[in-house]
Amino acid sequence: xxxxxxxxxxxxxxxxxxxxxxxxxxxxxxxxxxxxxxxxxxxxxxxxxxxxxxxxxxxxxxxxxxxxxxxxxxxxxxxxxxxxxxxxxxxxxxxxxxxxxxxxxxxxxxxxxxxxxxxxxxxxxxxxxxxxxxxxxxxxxxxxxxxxxxxxxxxxxxxxxxxxxxxxxxxxxxxxxxxxxxxxxxxxxxxx
Amino acid sequence: xxxxxxxxxxxxxxxxxxxxxxxxxxxxxxxxxxxxxxxxxxxxxxxxxxxxxxxxxxxxxxxxxxxxxxxxxxxxxxxxxxxxxxxxxxxxxxxxxxxxxxxxxxxxxxxxxxxxxxxxxxxxxxxxxxxxxxxxxxxxxxxxxxxxxxxxxxxxxxxxxxxxxxxxxxxxxx
Numbered sequence: 001x002x003x004x005x006x007x008x009x010x011x012x013x014x015x016x017x018x019x020x021x022x023x024x025x026x027x028x029x030x031x032x033x034x035x036x037x038x039x040x041x042x043x044x045x046x047x048x049x050x051x052x053x054x055x056x057x058x059x060x061x062x063x064x065x066x067x068x069x070x071x072x073x074x075x076x077x078x079x080x081x082x083x084x085x086x087x088x089x090x091x092x093x094x095x096x097x098x099x100x101x102x103x104x105x106x107x108x109x110x111x112x113x114x115x116x117x118x119x120x121x122x123x124x125x126x127x128x129x130x131x132x133x134x135x136x137x138x139x140x141x142x143x144x145x146x147x148x149x150x151x152x153x154x155x156x157x158x159x160x161x162x163x164x165x166x167x168x169x170x171x172x173x174x175x176x177x178x179x180x181x182x183x184x185x186x187x188x189x190x191x192x
Numbered sequence: 193x194x195x196x197x198x199x200x201x202x203x204x205x206x207x208x209x210x211x212x213x214x215x216x217x218x219x220x221x222x223x224x225x226x227x228x229x230x231x232x233x234x235x236x237x238x239x240x241x242x243x244x245x246x247x248x249x250x251x252x253x254x255x256x257x258x259x260x261x262x263x264x265x266x267x268x269x270x271x272x273x274x275x276x277x278x279x280x281x282x283x284x285x286x287x288x289x290x291x292x293x294x295x296x297x298x299x300x301x302x303x304x305x306x307x308x309x310x311x312x313x314x315x316x317x318x319x320x321x322x323x324x325x326x327x328x329x330x331x332x333x334x335x336x337x338x339x340x341x342x343x344x345x346x347x348x349x350x351x352x353x354x355x356x357x358x359x360x361x362x363x364x365x366x
Contacts, residue, residue: 006336009275010282013262020262021255030228030253032235032246100302118308121228150300155232 034161036073039140039169041083042091073157075142077173081183083142087111092139094132096160098152099145099175105188109144109178116152120159135164147174201341208331209267209340215311215328216280217264222307223257230257233304237290238297259283267335270344277336284329291322 075083087093088111095112097104104114113132119125133139141160145152153170160168171178179185223230231253235242240249259279266276287305294301294317303317313320340346 006274006278009272010278013266013272013275013279014259017259017262018251018255020258021251021253024224024227024254024258025250028227028254030231030250032231032242032249117232118226118229121226146300151232151236155235159228 029162031158031162034158037166039073039075040138040167042086042093042140073168073170074172075169077171077177077181077183080142080144080171080173080178081181083140083169084109084111084183092133092137094129094139094141096129096141096143096156097145097175098143098156099150103146103175107179107185107187108175110184110186112144115143115156117155117159120156120163126163129160129165133165135166138167141165141168142171143168144171144178145174147172147176150174198342200338201343201347205335205338205341206343208335209270209273209344212277212280212328212331212335213264213268215264216260217268219306220257220261220264222309223304224254224261226307227253227257229307230304233301236299236301237294238299239290239293256283267340270340270346273340273344273346274336277332277334280332281329281336284325284332288322288325288329291317291325295319295322 083093084095087095095109096115097108097112098116099108100116101114104112108114113125113128115125115129119128129141133141143153143156143160153174157168157170175185231249234240234249234253242249260283263276263279263283266272267280291303300316302315303313303321305311305321312324
C-alpha cells in the first residue's frame with residue numbers, strides 16, 4: 001500500500017512537471033530546426049523562385065525533393081576557401097566558429113568570430129555579428145565546427161535563422177580539415 | 193523512533209537529501225536559465241529523432257528541469273521524500289542510458305547537465321559522467337528505500353497524515 005502511494009506521488013510530481021514545462025515552453029520560445037535553403041554567394045543574384053533546375057549542386061541546391069536533403073546549405077572545403085578569399089577581399093562574407101571558446105582560442109579560421117550557440121541565445125553574439133552583417137543585407141554567413149558529425153554549426157545556424165539571418169552556409173568539412181589542408185588559421189593571441 | 197534511526201537520519205539521510213537537493217536544484221535552475229542549450233544537447237544525443245519528435249523534445253527540455261526542481265524541493269523539505277528520490281532515480285537511469293548511447297555512437301557533444309558549467313566532469317560526454325551519475329543513483333536509491341528519516345516533514349506527518357500523527361504520536365520504545 002505504501003509503495004503504491006510512493007508511485008502515485010511520483011506520477012503526481014511528473015504530471016506537475018509536465019504541465020509546468022508545457023506552459024513554460026509556450027512562454028519561452030526555443031528553436032530546434034530551420035528551413036534549409038541554398039546560400040546565395042556574393043555577387044550572385046538570388047535564383048528566381050520558378051527556377052527548379054539545380055544550378056549549383058556543390059553548395060547543396062534543392063533538387064525538387066519534398067524534403068530537403070542533409071546536404072542542403074552545405075559547402076565543401078574548396079568553396080569555403082574561395083569564400084574566405086572573398087572575405088579577405090572585403091566582400092560581404094562572415095566566418096563564424098561554432099565550437100566552444102577554448103577550441104576557438106587554440107585555433108580558428110583567420111578572421112572568424114567565435115559564435116557557439118550559447119553566445120547567440122545569450123544575445124552578445126548577435127550584437128557582435130551585427131557589426132559585420134545585418135539580417136537581410138545579403139551578406140553570406142559561413143558557419144563551421146570541428147567537422148564530421150558535429151552539430152554545433154547547425155545549432156548556431158538554427159538560432160541565426162530565427163534571428164533573421166537567412167543566407168547561411170555550413171562548412172561540411174570542419175576546422176580540422178581546413179587546418180589539415182594548410183589553409184590560413186590563427187589563434188586568439190595572433191588575432192589583431 | 194529508535195536511536196539508530198536518529199543516527200541514520202542525521203548522519204546519513206539528511207546530508208544525502210541536502211546534497212541531492214542542492215545538486216539537482218542547481219542543475220534545474222541552470223537548465224531553465226538556458227532551455228535552448230539543453231534542447232540542443234538532447235537533440236545531439238539522438239535519443240529521439242528531432243525531425244519526427246520535435247514537440248516531444250521541446251516539452252522534455254522544459255519538463256525535465258521542472259521535474260528536477262520539484263524533486264529537489266521535496267527532498268530538501270523531506271516531503272514526499274521517497275517519491276522525489278524515486279523520480280530522481282528514474283531520471284538518473286534515463287540520463288545514464290542516454291550517456292551510454294552517446295559514448296557507444298562516438299558522438300562528440302557536451303553534457304549540459306549543469307547548463308554551461310561543469311561539475312566534476314569536464315568536456316565532452318564520457319565515462320566520468322556515467323560514473324558521476326552512478327554515484328548519484330546509489331544515493332537517490334538509498335533515500336527512495338530508507339525514506340527521509342526523522343528530520344523530514346514526512347516523519348512529522350506520519351503514515352496517516354499530519355492530523356492523525358498529531359492525535360496518535362509514534363509510540364516511544366520502552
